[in-house]
Amino acid sequence: MANTWGYGAMTNHIGDMQNSKAIIIFGANPASNHPIAMQHILKAKEQNGAKIIVIDPRFTKTAAKSDVYCRIRTGTDIAFMYGMIRLIRENNWVDKSFIADRVYGMEDIFTECEKFTPEHVEDVTGCPKELLIQATTAFATAEPGCLIWNQGWTQHTIGSSNTRLGSILQLTLGNMGKPGGGCNILRGHDNVQASTDLGCLADTLPGYYGLSEGSWRYFSKQWNVDYEWMKSRFTSKAMMEAKGFSLGLWIHGVLDKENAANNADTPLKALVCIGNGISTITQTHKVKEALDKLDLVVFIDPYVNDAAVITTRSDNMFLLPAASQVETSGTVVNTARSAQWRSKVVEPLYEARPDHEILFDFAKRMGFYDQYIAGMGKGKNFTWPEDATDEIARSLKTIGFQGRTASRIKKHTANWHLFDSVSLKGKGVTTKEYYGLPWPCWNEKHPGSPVLYNINLPVSQGGMGFRNRFGTERNGADLLSAKGSAPVGSRIDGGYAEITSKNIEELAGITLTDAEKKAVEGKNWKTDDSGILVDKALAAGLAPYGNARARTIVWNFIDHIPKHREPLHSFRPDLVKKYPATKDQKNHYRTNVRYESEQNAQKWVENYPINIVSGRIVEHMGTGTETRASKYLAELSGEMYGEVHPNLAAKLGIKDNEMMWVYGTGEGKIKIKCKYSLRVDENSVFLPQNFSGVWSGESLESRYPKGTAPHSFGESSNQVTSYGYDQQTSCPETKCSLVRLERA
Amino acid sequence: MSKPDFARMKFYCDENLCIDCNGCVVACKEAHEVPVGVNRRKVVTVNEGVVGKEISLSMACMHCADAPCQQVCPTDCFYIRADGIVLHDKDVCIGCGYCLYACPFGAPQFPQDGAFGTKGKMDKCTMCAGGPEETNSHEEFHKYGQNRISEGKVPMCASMCSTKALLVGDADEVALIKTYRAATKGKGIATEPMGW
Numbered sequence: 001m002a003n004t005w006g007y008g009a010m011t012n013h014i015g016d017m018q019n020s021k022a023i024i025i026f027g028a029n030p031a032s033n034h035p036i037a038m039q040h041i042l043k044a045k046e047q048n049g050a051k052i053i054v055i056d057p058r059f060t061k062t063a064a065k066s067d068v069y070c071r072i073r074t075g076t077d078i079a080f081m082y083g084m085i086r087l088i089r090e091n092n093w094v095d096k097s098f099i100a101d102r103v104y105g106m107e108d109i110f111t112e113c114e115k116f117t118p119e120h121v122e123d124v125t126g127c128p129k130e131l132l133i134q135a136t137t138a139f140a141t142a143e144p145g146c147l148i149w150n151q152g153w154t155q156h157t158i159g160s161s162n163t164r165l166g167s168i169l170q171l172t173l174g175n176m177g178k179p180g181g182g183c184n185i186l187r188g189h190d191n192v193q194a195s196t197d198l199g200c201l202a203d204t205l206p207g208y209y210g211l212s213e214g215s216w217r218y219f220s221k222q223w224n225v226d227y228e229w230m231k232s233r234f235t236s237k238a239m240m241e242a243k244g245f246s247l248g249l250w251i252h253g254v255l256d257k258e259n260a261a262n263n264a265d266t267p268l269k270a271l272v273c274i275g276n277g278i279s280t281i282t283q284t285h286k287v288k289e290a291l292d293k294l295d296l297v298v299f300i301d302p303y304v305n306d307a308a309v310i311t312t313r314s315d316n317m318f319l320l321p322a323a324s325q326v327e328t329s330g331t332v333v334n335t336a337r338s339a340q341w342r343s344k345v346v347e348p349l350y351e352a353r354p355d356h357e358i359l360f361d362f363a364k365r366m367g368f369y370d371q372y373i374a375g376m377g378k379g380k381n382f383t384w385p386e387d388a389t390d391e392i393a394r395s396l397k398t399i400g401f402q403g404r405t406a407s408r409i410k411k412h413t414a415n416w417h418l419f420d421s422v423s424l425k426g427k428g429v430t431t432k433e434y435y436g437l438p439w440p441c442w443n444e445k446h447p448g449s450p451v452l453y454n455i456n457l458p459v460s461q462g463g464m465g466f467r468n469r470f471g472t473e474r475n476g477a478d479l480l481s482a483k484g485s486a487p488v489g490s491r492i493d494g495g496y497a498e499i500t501s502k503n504i505e506e507l508a509g510i511t512l513t514d515a516e517k518k519a520v521e522g523k524n525w526k527t528d529d530s531g532i533l534v535d536k537a538l539a540a541g542l543a544p545y546g547n548a549r550a551r552t553i554v555w556n557f558i559d560h561i562p563k564h565r566e567p568l569h570s571f572r573p574d575l576v577k578k579y580p581a582t583k584d585q586k587n588h589y590r591t592n593v594r595y596e597s598e599q600n601a602q603k604w605v606e607n608y609p610i611n612i613v614s615g616r617i618v619e620h621m622g623t624g625t626e627t628r629a630s631k632y633l634a635e636l637s638g639e640m641y642g643e644v645h646p647n648l649a650a651k652l653g654i655k656d657n658e659m660m661w662v663y664g665t666g667e668g669k670i671k672i673k674c675k676y677s678l679r680v681d682e683n684s685v686f687l688p689q690n691f692s693g694v695w696s697g698e699s700l701e702s703r704y705p706k707g708t709a710p711h712s713f714g715e716s717s718n719q720v721t722s723y724g725y726d727q728q729t730s731c732p733e734t735k736c737s738l739v740r741l742e743r744a
Numbered sequence: 745m746s747k748p749d750f751a752r753m754k755f756y757c758d759e760n761l762c763i764d765c766n767g768c769v770v771a772c773k774e775a776h777e778v779p780v781g782v783n784r785r786k787v788v789t790v791n792e793g794v795v796g797k798e799i800s801l802s803m804a805c806m807h808c809a810d811a812p813c814q815q816v817c818p819t820d821c822f823y824i825r826a827d828g829i830v831l832h833d834k835d836v837c838i839g840c841g842y843c844l845y846a847c848p849f850g851a852p853q854f855p856q857d858g859a860f861g862t863k864g865k866m867d868k869c870t871m872c873a874g875g876p877e878e879t880n881s882h883e884e885f886h887k888y889g890q891n892r893i894s895e896g897k898v899p900m901c902a903s904m905c906s907t908k909a910l911l912v913g914d915a916d917e918v919a920l921i922k923t924y925r926a927a928t929k930g931k932g933i934a935t936e937p938m939g940w
Contacts, residue, residue: 018933019933031763031765035763035767036906038763039906039907042760042763042907046925046930047925048932059798061763061764061765061798618766631780632769632774680793
């Protein structure tokens, strides 16, 4: 999404879904995974007459509430969407003026979509063409329609293409930048958005600043440390600026010798895991191997991380008990960019300590505590977490955090009852502000931006066009938006570049004083600590990041426009030739990753003839480490199972509630209960991904430290999910795999 | 006899909104510290996985006006409050299970523990109104769970319902919410989520 229009975040918000006239849900199951979001969806259905359209390989509890349900084969969303775009064009439902004014490169999409006739879509996806037409008609004729997706789209080798084409679908219909429209990505749990905002990623510093020298210099300044000192912490400048191993790929940095060449000639030797269920990534048997091989493993978690039980290492593994969310305070950010203050309810129990204390102690012992806390600018007398919150607000200018100070967020939380949940608008002391100051919140007077890219509001009230992020011109075509498509009250009636000290006077029609000139010299909106550039831009009705076109062509990606590619382990090998995987990649997040060669390594479907559908269940969260420790949740959902269509089970000779072996394309196998279910089709097995503590038929309960074992255990589905990583983001492929089922 | 200024307390669950998330079930168990195996409330899904036919519904004791459990109980342990909430006295209950025969909804629950799985005292939904012990006493909590009604609070299940499918309260109030929802159907967003 960031590569389409500038920011990678949910564009609208949960309450805003109520304004939709049609809601299309791909690869998401909010009834099970986001029950509160489902309230807003059902309210849109009942009160606003919204049509609910669900596209999913599995007939989920969300699908049970839909008006139109389309069952597709896993990993064929792109074919389905191109089929939709083709029909939208054929029926003249395209928002022509929106595209003409605010989008670059739509012609290539319209050419590509011609391949996907309803008949061809039916062949590729398995969904009857009548349903494709019905779903497209319901969605395209509604005004406005919103699109929801979730991990069902991102955890694929072509996940980044799924999300791009979804964004493009919304551009085609002109559904962007308006209440009731937009791309509403439901994050897996609270604070996921904040984690990426703060740069808990392998390829960027906080605020999506990237890893270039300029970014490091900017952050060295924000953190009040010397750039040269910072550089001296790294092996080399090249490694400082190179993407790291990602969550999906780190295991290959430990296990595969060839990747040392991408990592300053060394394999990974230590792992510190803070609050991450690392067994939810694919190939858990490889995770075990990697954990066994490392020199040092540290888990920082309120519960015993199930990966600590999976490894059989006997030394140099440490479990540091972390405080839970009710034992600490600070901001929490929801899926829709809004922040809320979380207060401490009780002091940490027993030996548990808050994460920041543990990290401060690490810093002290490693000798950089003074530098670590320097960014707050208060020496050793800082107030946690308020001073850190203000430091974040000051530093993350790219996403407009300047207005999100601790005191403003606290004020919103304290006045929670004064906000409208549909529009997020405040009343009383928070009049004209939006709940939780959804970013961008450009300065301390800004109200926050509930709906991104909405040009029907002035920038100072949360309006903006698309971000100017990809230059101003490409092959002679203008990348800035057309005349007449600027936010209300803009001094410039059309597109303009991002604000810098060089163009501010011309664009804003002002003359800076000498003092102001000196303050902003050589700066742009992302680096100007004085705030002058942003303030002057807002006064002239300009968005600090410019006003440009969204793009469908991402020229720095492998696929310039999103392309359907068959899964590496495809159920339809006959389509692999037409829609092959990309070429193998060298040094993809420091790892040499197989695509084409894995896809063609063998005729996978001959030995592994059944598709996997994976997902979460409502009772459990992530690896289930926390929820399986609840006796009531364990009572409701206490064991691992696989949903199998009775016809498939009958063919395999497996009775309902009998045990079966599931063999993955890697070395993993799991022994689980067969549950007859009509939710899946006759070629698939659904595996919930929330279990752990049983390893290929063997219980690991005895490996938990005394008194810490959860109430329920089960095989981890990711023991049988296959090798495969997103071709751009390296997100592991958990959603398309093949397996073999046998009666146990 | 003076007329009470309230109707009878009722549950209502909208099958168009219930998403089988079991939030009500867990909220109930956590609030009252109900033993594992005893389900004062259950979510039932019918036609699971059948396209176009799947529905879910949360059910508990329906607090009948003419409660069959009360009529068949050999020790007469049931009593019906003025607001219609059906409660029972565990000190009088002999765990015979007649009420389970009589109940049209499968509401009465029996603890499974003890030698040979003897039934033990019956347990059921109290609509968060406790029992005959002193209100909000330790004894009341131990035998019947929280008494939220005495504090003017909505029962735990409905307060936790993620989609507001499950409503509970004075039957007039529940009917009014339903009427309001019907009146606003298809007319755009007219209410805040919590009260729709």
